Amino acid sequence: xxxxxxxxxxxxxxxxxxxxxxxxxxxxxxxxxxxxxxxxxxxxxxxxxxxxxxxxxxxxxxxxxxxxxxxxxxxxxxxxxxxxxxxxxxxxxxxxxxxxxxxxxxxxxxxxxxxxxxxxxxxxxxxxxxxxxxxxxxxxxxxxxxxxxxxxxxxxxxxxxxxxxxxxxxxxxxxxxxxxxxxxxxxxxxxxxxxxxxxxxxxxxxxxxxxxxxxxxxxxxxxxxxxxxxxxxxxxxxxxxxxxxxxxxxxxxxxxxxxxxxxxxxxxxxxxxxxxxxxxxxxxxxxxxxxxxxxxxxxxxxxxxxxxxxxxxxxxxxxxxxxxxxxxxxxxxxxxxxxxxxxxxxxxxxxxxxxxxxxxxxxxxxxxxxxxxxxxxxxxxxxxxxxxxxxxxxxxxxxxxxxxxxxxxxxxxxxxxxxxxxxxxxxxxxxxxxxxxxxxxxxxxxxxxxxxxxxxxxxxxxxxxxxxxxxxxxxxxxxxxxxxxxxxxxxxxxxxxxxxxxxxxxxxxxxxxxxxxxxxxxxxxxxxxxxxxxxxxxxxxxxxxxxxxxxxxxxxxxxxxxxxxxxxxxxxxxxxxxx
Amino acid sequence: xxxxxxxxxxxxxxxxxxxxxxxxxxxxxxxxxxxxxxxxxxxxxxxxxxxxxxxxxxxxxxxxxxxxxxxxxxxxxxxxxxxxxxxxxxxxxxxxxxxxxxxxxxxxxxxxxxxxxxxxxxxxxxxxxxxxxxxxxxxxxxxxxxxxxxxxxxxxxxxxxxxxxxxxxxxxxxxxxxxxxxxxxxxxxxxxxxxxxxxxxxxxxxxxxxxxxxxxxxxxxxxxxxxxxxxxxxxxxxxxxxxxxxxxxxxxxxxxxxxxxxxx
Ligand SMILES: Cc1cc2nc3c(=O)[nH]c(=O)nc-3n(C[C@H](O)[C@H](O)[C@H](O)COP(=O)(O)OP(=O)(O)OC[C@H]3O[C@@H](n4cnc5c(N)ncnc54)[C@H](O)[C@@H]3O)c2cc1C
Ligand code: SF4
Ligand code: SF4
Ligand code: FES
Numbered sequence: 001x002x003x004x005x006x007x008x009x010x011x012x013x014x015x016x017x018x019x020x021x022x023x024x025x026x027x028x029x030x031x032x033x034x035x036x037x038x039x040x041x042x043x044x045x046x047x048x049x050x051x052x053x054x055x056x057x058x059x060x061x062x063x064x065x066x067x068x069x070x071x072x073x074x075x076x077x078x079x080x081x082x083x084x085x086x087x088x089x090x091x092x093x094x095x096x097x098x099x100x101x102x103x104x105x106x107x108x109x110x111x112x113x114x115x116x117x118x119x120x121x122x123x124x125x126x127x128x129x130x131x132x133x134x135x136x137x138x139x140x141x142x143x144x145x146x147x148x149x150x151x152x153x154x155x156x157x158x159x160x161x162x163x164x165x166x167x168x169x170x171x172x173x174x175x176x177x178x179x180x181x182x183x184x185x186x187x188x189x190x191x192x193x194x195x196x197x198x199x200x201x202x203x204x205x206x207x208x209x210x211x212x213x214x215x216x217x218x219x220x221x222x223x224x225x226x227x228x229x230x231x232x233x234x235x236x237x238x239x240x241x242x243x244x245x246x247x248x249x250x251x252x253x254x255x256x257x258x259x260x261x262x263x264x265x266x267x268x269x270x271x272x273x274x275x276x277x278x279x280x281x282x283x284x285x286x287x288x289x290x291x292x293x294x295x296x297x298x299x300x301x302x303x304x305x306x307x308x309x310x311x312x313x314x315x316x317x318x319x320x321x322x323x324x325x326x327x328x329x330x331x332x333x334x335x336x337x338x339x340x341x342x343x344x345x346x347x348x349x350x351x352x353x354x355x356x357x358x359x360x361x362x363x364x365x366x367x368x369x370x371x372x373x374x375x376x377x378x379x380x381x382x383x384x385x386x387x388x389x390x391x392x393x394x395x396x397x398x399x400x401x402x403x404x405x406x407x408x409x410x411x412x413x414x415x416x417x418x419x420x421x422x423x424x425x426x427x428x429x430x431x432x433x434x435x436x437x438x439x440x441x442x443x444x445x446x447x448x449x450x451x452x453x454x455x456x457x458x459x460x461x462x463x464x465x466x467x468x469x470x471x472x473x474x475x476x477x478x479x480x481x482x483x484x485x486x487x488x489x490x491x492x493x494x495x496x497x498x499x500x501x502x503x504x505x506x507x508x509x510x511x512x513x514x515x516x517x518x519x520x521x522x523x524x525x526x527x528x529x530x531x532x533x534x535x536x537x538x539x540x541x542x543x544x545x546x547x548x549x550x551x552x553x554x555x556x557x558x559x560x561x562x563x564x565x566x567x568x569x570x571x572x573x574x575x576x577x578x579x
Numbered sequence: 580x581x582x583x584x585x586x587x588x589x590x591x592x593x594x595x596x597x598x599x600x601x602x603x604x605x606x607x608x609x610x611x612x613x614x615x616x617x618x619x620x621x622x623x624x625x626x627x628x629x630x631x632x633x634x635x636x637x638x639x640x641x642x643x644x645x646x647x648x649x650x651x652x653x654x655x656x657x658x659x660x661x662x663x664x665x666x667x668x669x670x671x672x673x674x675x676x677x678x679x680x681x682x683x684x685x686x687x688x689x690x691x692x693x694x695x696x697x698x699x700x701x702x703x704x705x706x707x708x709x710x711x712x713x714x715x716x717x718x719x720x721x722x723x724x725x726x727x728x729x730x731x732x733x734x735x736x737x738x739x740x741x742x743x744x745x746x747x748x749x750x751x752x753x754x755x756x757x758x759x760x761x762x763x764x765x766x767x768x769x770x771x772x773x774x775x776x777x778x779x780x781x782x783x784x785x786x787x788x789x790x791x792x793x794x795x796x797x798x799x800x801x802x803x804x805x806x807x808x809x810x811x812x813x814x815x816x817x818x819x820x821x822x823x824x825x826x827x828x829x830x831x832x833x834x835x836x837x838x839x840x841x842x843x
Contacts, residue, residue: 044649045707046742047657105724108716108777110731110738117725135735141656142738152707153715160704183696212651246628252654331654334673336628444640488645491612492697495644 003422008188012038012157013411014404015177015192017164017219020048021140021396022376022403023198024147025100029404030196031154035411038190039151040159040179042214046148049200049212049377050396053140054255054327056122056132057397058390059097063118065129070094072128075570077391080126080286081355081384082524083539083576084232087563088362089382093391093398100397101133109146111135122260126286126388137255137325143393162188164218165500166428167195167226167372168420174226174371175418178428182497185490187429191420193411196365196403197223197358197374198396202236204447205505205512206351207455210242210253216501217508219378223358224507228367230545231380231558233356233508234515235525237387238460240290242350245306249335251350254311254328256389258345259283261324263313265290266344267302273309288386288525291349295460298348308348314341349460353392355383355525356515359544364406365399371410375403385524435499436490440483443498450477450505458513463529470513478506507553514555515543604681606634608646609688612697618686619643625676631687632660632671635699647698655808658741661748662699663688668745670808690748692757703744709763712791716774717782730778737773737817739809740766746803746813752796763792765803765813772817775824789825794818 014030016023019041031037041048062068073094078085105111105119111133112120121130135142152158164179168189176191199219203211220230241254259265265283267273277293278285285293294309304310313321318341322329325340332338332345357380358367365373376396383391457470481502486495521535522528541557548554568576602625607618621642623634632650639646651657653672660671665679665686679685693701746765752758763771771784771792788794801814811817 043651043659044703047649047651047659049651051741052652052654052656102724106718108718108774108780110726110735110777113726113728113731117727135738138656138739141741145738149710149715152711158707160707183700183702212653212657214651247626248629248633249653327654327656334655334675335630442640442644444644448640486644492647492700493645494639494647498644 003425004189004420007425008186009191010038010157010159010188011191011417012036013193014038014196014407015040015190015194016196016198017177018048018198018200018376018378019045019158020050020198020200020376021143021147021393022400023048023196024144024151025397025400026196026198026375026404026407027156028147028151028154029401030408031151031156033405033408035408038157038159038192040162040164040177040190042161042163042182044160045158046144048144049214050140050144050393052212052253053143053393054137054253055124055257055260056134056139056390057097057101057143057393058124058127058131058388059101059133059394060094060129060131061098061101061119061121061133063114064121065131068129068131070098071570073097073131074567076127077382077388078384079575080386080388082386082534083384084523084542084560085384086362086381087561087567089399091567092362092402093382093395096398097394100394100401104143104146104397107146107150109142111142122257123284124256124260124389125281125284125290127390132260132390134257136323137257137327139393163497163500164222165432166424167222168424169226169369170418170421172370173414173418174369176420178425180432180490182492185493185496187432189420189425191417193414193417194371194373194407196407197372197378198376198400198403199378201354201357201377202505202508203351203354204501205450205454205509206459207451208242208251208349209351210239210251211351217504218501219374220357221504221507223367223369223372223374224547226372227369227547228372229359230511231356231359232385232515232543233511233545234519234543235355235385236351236512237287237353237355237525238291238349239352240287240294240349241311241347243331243336243345244308244348245346246336252331252335253350253352254345254347255325256287258311258313258325258328261313262316263311265294266310266312267297268304269302271302273297273302286386286388288527291460292527294348304346306346308346310344311347312344314343317341353377353387355385355387356380356512356543363402365403366406366410371414373403373407375399385526432500435484435486435496438483438485440480440485443481443484443486443495443502446477446480446484446502447498447505450502450509453477454509454512458509458516461527461529462516464517467513467517471510471517474506474510474513481506510553511545511555514553515545518543518555518557602681604634604676605684606638607684607686608635608638608698610646610698611695613695616695620684625681629676630672631664631674631676631685634676635671635687647696647700649700656741658743661690661743661745663690668748668806670743670745673808690744692748692754693744705759706742706744706747706764706766709767710770712787713767713771713774714782714784714787716777716780718779719781722779724779726778733816734773734776734778736811737769737776739811740769741809742766743808745806745808749802749806751800751802758793758796761793762796765797765818767792768794768797768821769811769813769817772821775821785825785828788821789829794822794825797822
C-alpha cells in the first residue's frame with residue numbers, strides 16, 4: 001500500500017485556502033469560470049476576520065463627494081503607504097474597487113443609502129474624500145454574508161474547520177496541500193492544479209491585538225517553505241484605537257468610523273492632542289501617525305487612567321450614534337459599562353494588520369512558486385508602509401477576483417493533476433504527530449512569551465538593541481516551540497493546534513524583526529527611535545525574505561519598480577521628493 | 580494585568596496597574612464527546628470586566644490545553660462562541676461574570692440541540708445545509724439600484740444576524756421535537772425575510788417556506804427572539820410577516836383570486 005492510500009483525498013482544479021473576503025471572492029471567480037473549486041478554512045464558514053470589519057470598504061464611487069475618482073484614491077493610497085507601495089497594485093485597486101463594490105450590491109448586499117438612494121460613503125483617515133461604503137459599523141458582516149451566499153449557490157465545495165499545514169509540490173510546481181480536520185484530527189490531502197492562499201495576517205504574535213486565534217501567519221509560512229518570498233514584513237499596523245479597559249477586552253477594535261463620524265481624541269488634560277501631531281487632518285490623520293501620537297502622549301505622562309487616550313463621539317447625539325455605530329455602542333455598554341452616547345471611550349493602540357506578506361505579481365497575484373497565488377492580507381505590496389482604513393476590504397475584492405481568474409486559467413493550462421510526493425507526506429505527518437511524543441512545556445506558555453517579546457521589542461517604536469534582543473530570544477522560543485508537549489488526543493485539541501501555529505508565528509516574527517533591523521529609517525508603521533527620520537534612499541527598495549537552499553532565512557533589499565510618468569504626474573513635485 | 584502598549588519600564592505605575600481582586604469563580608464545564616462525558620470543575624481567578632469566554636481561555640491556557648471551544652472575535656461579532664451558560668444559550672464573549680452570582684457555580688455546556696463534537700464545540704453543519712436550499716437573491720432585471728434608506732431599514736435588521744444559532748438551539752421545534760429535516764428554524768426565516776423584503780428581489784420563496792422549511796410548525800412562542808444577541812425581532816418582524824404571506828397565498832381564497840389577476 002502506498003502512503004497516499006492511507007489518506008482521505010479530494011481533488012480540485014483550484015484549491016482556495018482561506019474563506020474570508022479574499023478567499024471567497026477568489027473561489028466565486030474561479031468557480032464561475034468553470035473550475036472545480038475547493039475552499040478550506042480553519043473556522044466555520046462566515047467566521048473569518050472579514051466578518052469583524054466595521055468601518056467600510058474604500059471605493060471611489062463618488063456618490064457623496066462628486067470630485068472623487070480613482071486617481072485620487074490611488075494618490076491617497078500611495079501617500080498613506082509612504083511611496084513603498086507596488087504602484088501597479090495600487091492603480092488596479094483604485095480603478096477596480098468601485099466595480100467590485102457595485103457587484104456586491106448586485107449580489108444582494110445592502111449598504112447604507114444616500115438621500116438619493118445610492119450607496120452612502122463616510123470619511124476615513126488619509127482618504128481625501130468621503131469614500132468608505134458602509135453598513136453602519138458592520139460592513140464586514142454584510143460583505144462576508146453576501147459572498148458566502150453567492151459562493152454556496154455556485155456549488156463551491158467548502159471544507160470547514162480544516163487546517164492546512166503543508167503545501168505539496170511536484171517538479172517545482174504546486175501539486176496539493178496537506179492538512180488536518182479539527183474535529184477528529186485526521187489528516188487529509190487536497191490534490192490541486194493551483195492553490196490560492198487567502199489566509200490573512202499575523203496579529204496573534206502580539207500581546208495586544210484586534211486579531212483572532214486564526215491570525216498566525218499560516219499562509220505566509222506555508223508559502224515560504226514552498227519557496228515563495230516575503231515582502232516588507234517590518235510593516236505591522238498598530239490601529240490607534242483599541243479598547244484598553246477592562247482587562248478582558250484589551251485590544252478589541254474601536255472602529256476608525258468613530259473618528260470618521262466626528263470623534264475627538266483628547267489626553268488626560270482634556271487637550272485635543274492631534275493638533276500637535278497633524279493639525280491639518282487631526283483625528284483623520286493616517287493610523288501610523290495617530291497611534292504614535294497616543295503612545296507619545298502616554299510616554300510623556302499625559303495618558304488616561306488606563307494608559308490611552310479619550311475618544312469622544314457623544315456630541316453627535318444618542319440617536320445618530322446608535323444608528324451609525326450600533327456595535328460600538330453595544331460593545332462599550334456591555335463589555336466596559338461605558339455609554340458612548342454620554343461620555344468618552346478610553347482607547348489605545350492595538351496590533352491590527354500586516355502590510356507585509358507574500359510577494360505577488362500585481363496583475364495575476366501569483367507568487368514565485370508556479371501554481372501558487374495569494375490575495376488579501378496574506379499578500380503584500382498594495383499598502384506599502386501603512387494601510388489606509390477601508391483599503392483592505394476593497395483589496396480583498398479586487399485581488400480576490402484577480403486570483404480567481406488567474407488560478408483558474410493556470411489550472412486550465414496545466415490540466416493534469418500533478419504527483420504527490422510520498423516522502424513529503426510522511427514528513428508532513430511527522431511534523432504534526434511529533435508533538436505527542438514530546439516532553440516539553442505547554443504551548444500556551446511559549447505563545448505568551450512570544451506575545452510579550454513581540455509587543456515589547458518589535459512593537460510601535462523600535463531600536464537596534466531591542467530588535468537584536470528579540471532575534472536572540474526568538475531563537476530560544478523556536479527551540480522551546482519544537483519541544484512543546486501535547487496532552488489528550490488529536491480530536492478537537494486546541495493545544496495541538498497551537499503547537500503548529502507557534503512554528504509559523506515564530507518564523508514570521510523573525511522575519512518582522514530582521515526586516516525591521518534592515519530598515520534603518522522611520523517610515524509609515526515602522527518607527528525607529530534610533531533612526532527617527534525618513535530616508536529617501538530607503539524609499540528606493542522593499543524588503544525581501546526568503547529561505548536559502550540550506551534552510552536559512554535570507555533578508556535582502558529589492559529595487560522598487562519606478563512609477564510610470566503618467567502616474568507620477570498625479571503628485572506634486574514636493575511630495576515626490578519627500579518620499 | 581496592565582493594559583497599555585508602553586513597555587513596562589516606560590510606564591508610570593500610577594496609570595497602568597489595575598487592582599485585580601483575587602476573587603475566584605467556580606466553573607463546571609462539560610467535558611466529553613458524542614459518547615458521553617461529565618462536568619469538570621475549574622477554579623478561575625476573576626478579573627474586572629471578565630467574560631465567560633475569558634474563563635474558558637484561562638482554563639485552556641493554564642489547566643487543560645485540550646479543552647475544545649470555538650471563538651473568533653471576542654466582541655459579539657462573529658457568532659462562534661455560543662454555549663449554554665447556566666442553562667441559557669448565550670455568547671460566551673458577551674457574558675460578563677459580574678452578571679452571575681459568583682458564590683455559586685457557573686455551568687457551561689455546549690448547545691443542546693446539536694450533536695456534541697467535543698466539550699463546548701458541537702456539530703452545527705446542518706444549518707449550513709439548510710442555507711444552501713434557500714433561493715438566492717434574484718434582482719429585477721433592469722433596476723437602477725436606487726433604494727431609499729427607509730425601505731431597507733427593516734431588511735438591514737435581518738442582515739445583522741451573526742449566525743450564532745442560539746435561536747435554532749432554543750426553538751422547541753428543533754430542541755424538543757427534533758423536526759430538523761422538515762423545519763428550517765428561526766435563523767433561516769430571518770434569512771428568507773431578508774431576501775423576501777429586499778426591495779429589488781423578485782424570487783418567490785413562499786412555497787418553499789410552507790413545504791420545505793415548515794414555517795407552519797412555528798407557533799410563535801418567541802423563545803428565539805429572547806435569546807438573539809443581535810436583538811433581531813425574529814418572531815414579530817420576520818416570522819409573522821412571512822407567515823402572513825404564506826397564509827395569504829395558500830389559504831386566503833379571495834387574495835388568491837386577486838393574485839391570479841394581478842400577478843405576485
Ligand atoms: C476588528 C477588525 C475590523 C476591521 N475593519 C476593517 C474595515 O472597516 N475596513 C477594512 O478595509 N478593513 C478592516 N479590517 C481589516 C480586514 O478586515 C482584514 O484585513 C480582512 O478581512 C482580511 O481578509 P482576508 O480575506 O485576507 O482574511 P480573513 O478574512 O482573515 O480570512 C482568513 C481565512 O483563512 C483561513 N485560514 C488561515 N490559515 C489557514 C490554514 N492554515 N488552513 C486553512 N485555512 C486557513 C481562516 O480560517 C479564514 O477563513 C478590520 C480588521 C479587524 C480585525
Ligand atoms: S417563535 Fe417559532 S421559531 Fe421562534 S422559538 Fe418559537 S416556535 Fe421556534
Ligand atoms: S437570528 Fe439572532 S439568534 Fe439567530 S442565529 Fe442570527 S444572531 Fe443568532
Ligand atoms: S467570539 Fe465572536 S461572538 Fe463570541
